[in-house]
Amino acid sequence: MSPREIFALRDYLGPEKKGRTLSDPRHVVSLTDILSLSCLGGRARELSGRNVLLAISDQLRSGIAMIEIDGVARRMLLCPPDLNPAHLKALIEDAGIDAVVTDTPEAWTDCGIALVIAAQLPLVPAEVAPSERATEWLMLTSGTSGVPKIVGHTLEGLSGAIVAEGPSRGPAPVWATFYDIRRYGGLQIFLRAVIGGGSLVLSEPGEALADHVARLNARGVTHISGTPSHWRKLLMSGAAAQFDPRYVRLSGEIADQAVLDGLKAAFPDASVGHAYASTEAGVGFAVNDGLEGFPAGMIGQNRNGVEMKIVDGSLRIRSRRTAHAYIGRNAAPLTDADGFVDTGDMVELRGDRYHFVGRRGGIINIGGLKVHPEEIEAVINRHADVRMSRAKSRRSPITGGIVVADVILADGTDAAREKEIRDQIMTQCRAQLASHKVPAVIRFVPTLDVTPAGKLARTDA
Amino acid sequence: MSVRAKILTAIQQIAKEQQVTLPPLTDDLSLHETGFDSLAFAILVARLEDDLGSDPFTISEDAAFPHTVGDFVRAYENVPA
Structure with missing residues (x-):
């Protein structure tokens, strides 16, 4: 050179x-x-x-x-x-x-x-x-x-x-x-x-x-x-x-x-x-x-x-x-x-767009079926009261694993509306995701961990 | 709400979500006849673990999965506090 x-x-x-x-x-x-x-x-x-x-x-x-x-x-x-x-x-x-x-x-x-x-x-x-x-x-x-x-x-x-x-x-x-x-x-x-x-x-x-x-x-x-x-x-x-x-x-x-x-x-x-x-x-x-x-x-x-x-x-x-x-x-x-x-x-x-669905290494196994947690999160995040979510697998004695989701609600969301919001998220997920990808349990949490690199922590992935 | 009532409520909620038409939930109804598939039972067991604080099917290694609704309810009622 x-x-x-x-x-x-x-x-x-x-x-x-x-x-x-x-x-x-x-x-x-x-x-x-x-x-x-x-x-x-x-x-x-x-x-x-x-x-x-x-x-x-x-x-x-x-x-x-x-x-x-x-x-x-x-x-x-x-x-x-x-x-x-x-x-x-x-x-x-x-x-x-x-x-x-x-x-x-x-x-x-x-x-x-x-x-x-x-x-x-x-x-x-x-x-x-x-x-x-x-x-x-x-x-x-x-x-x-x-x-x-x-x-x-x-x-x-x-x-x-x-x-x-x-x-x-x-x-x-x-x-x-x-x-x-x-x-x-x-x-x-x-x-x-x-x-x-x-x-x-x-x-x-x-x-x-x-x-x-x-x-x-x-x-x-x-x-x-x-x-x-x-x-x-x-x-x-x-x-x-x-x-x-x-x-x-x-x-x-x-x-x-x-x-x-x-x-x-x-x-x-x-x-x-x-x-x-x-x-x-x-x-x-x-x-x-x-x-x-x-x-x-x-x-x-x-x-x-x-x-x-x-x-x-x-x-x-x-x-x-x-x-x-x-x-x-x-x-x-x-x-x-x-x-x-x-x-x-x-x-x-x-349609005419490619959508990112997740990392190859981040796949979770649900009863033998492969699931990208990001795909589930994208659906949950569409609810107007949701700020952030994380889907992950939880061990199940029956299917080996099920999907569960932790969800942060928008500031000031009335706790009395939690059941209603949970039902709406479930309905949304059932309409847009295959049944094994629908979260079995949705928990409302105050925070989710983010790694020093700025990414949602997926320790269980 | 009793353990039994919580379990029956959870079964009905999941049946609604999964669009399963339940027969009357009597003690001798076999779990097979509920119309639940393994995913529906997995959801039920996970929610009951959160609600009741126990999962009798994981705790005990020799626990056979119950055959009837009555057996299922008793599995939760018999978990030592």
Whole structure:
């Protein structure tokens, strides 16, 4: 690769675009300043050609460090905050890590990694390191109980969908995301802000939703993304009333009609879009017509460099935005022989649209029949008094398993109406689902667990 | 409401949901004659577990599934508190 073909994140921070910021509740950093200031004490050059583990507790320093390290290191492995420390050793070996960037250097003195660089605030003046190479970005899969898989990307692939869309029209967007930027969904928004000429307001673990929304408002957020579970929580909180974004994006879970309609009602002036993306398959497509699922015509043709097909009910994607490989000693192939990534997301054709029905690995077994809990939840969520639901299997001495559902009702629903609502949900389910998919028991619950990656927790799946 | 009354109410509710026409629920009516299939019984046992706090068919390994409505009710009445 000739040097002029290398482009790194810092190349998007030109001084002509002043006034852009990266912020969390405590700090506001000018993106342009990162060209002359460093959170690594000006030591980024020492990471030249290294395989770097980025293990920083907060997103702000992580984002600045990513900009400083991209184009310098050979590899950069992003650790999400919920990473189980017990998995670190295996990940370090599989990625060949030989340098760590961390805000807790004292914790890494005995780790056997020679180079440990502290990530610190405030930023200190430093000369910018030159872009030498296309750094490989390593991300971890979420949702598996064992050691997460390491997925290898390039900045070119990660930013493919962003570059394809071109610069945003109108005033520079102020982005926010409920995701952590060290997860694929959050990294996309970080890159959108940096590459697309905008700003980014970071989320903060543990921050009350009302405080978070107040901060989004104070910083003038115009564009925001999250999972359907994130959005349902916001709709339930009542905090949405004070918020007026221009663009609302959902990804990471199935966006059913109920959540799309709920967001359209809460933000009548915003465009609401749902995107399909995964850590392995990259950004597939975005759907902006307000309807769940996607037009059947998107399958089988090459659209903006993304080809999709359906094999055995699961969506397969081939594009330059997919990851290029799983990384590690026992890494499985990421694509089939033709270069398609099997997403494991199951779809079903209804009329002229494909609808997502669930994960292949999330199927529950009901008396020998396979059931996607998401399909049941989508029906339950259509009831006007329902905010969120989770279907799961419960052991039965008679059929082996039955479907039960936990349901969160909209705020202020009269408890006296529970029986009536339960009967209505049952009637709705019986009309739209095969009998073995109809919940045997519906429980009304105050909360449902959401994983650190923003997805409905399905521990029993 | 007695255990028996709760069980009979639950059976009637499920019959309505599953669109099953029940014959009169006498003690010697065989469960087969209720018109319930295994899914309907699975729903019944799950709801009764939530309502009565017990599932006599899982707790006891040697419990044979009852033959009549009367046997079914007694299985719940005989669960030690």
